[in-house]
Amino acid sequence: MANSDQVSKSLEQFIVARTQKLQADLLFGIKADTPVKTGRAQAGWVSVQQVSKVGDTGIIENLVPYIGWLEFGSDTVAPQAMVRNNLQRVSDK
Numbered sequence: 001m002a003n004s005d006q007v008s009k010s011l012e013q014f015i016v017a018r019t020q021k022l023q024a025d026l027l028f029g030i031k032a033d034t035p036v037k038t039g040r041a042q043a044g045w046v047s048v049q050q051v052s053k054v055g056d057t058g059i060i061e062n063l064v065p066y067i068g069w070l071e072f073g074s075d076t077v078a079p080q081a082m083v084r085n086n087l088q089r090v091s092d093k
Contacts, residue, residue: 012054019051022090023058029086030060040064 027047034042041064049059073079 015054016051019058023047023051023060026086026090027060029089030082033080033082033085035070035080041067041070 024047027045031042031045034045036042041062044062044064044067046061047058048061049057051058069077070080071083072081
């Protein structure tokens with residue numbers, strides 16, 4: 001019985017570590033792809049919640065008011081799709 005508990009614990013640790021790395025890679029990629037004019041939008045990306053156990057949700061956010069315009073574009077600005085492109089990139093791994 002102890003062996004299956006050890007395997008279960010090892011598997012959970014692996015999943016949590018892999019998920020944390022995925023979140024860090026996603027944050028790095030989004031920041032790198034965010035256009036820089038003043039640097040405010042790029043600096044606004046933060047991990048506000050890190051995965052610490054199986055079942056947790058990691059949260060990356062940016063509270064800069066115009067981040068949606070950068071992501072999705074507007075009538076005068078082409079979309080940058082920083083989040084969507086990086087979500088696709090990490091999901092392909």
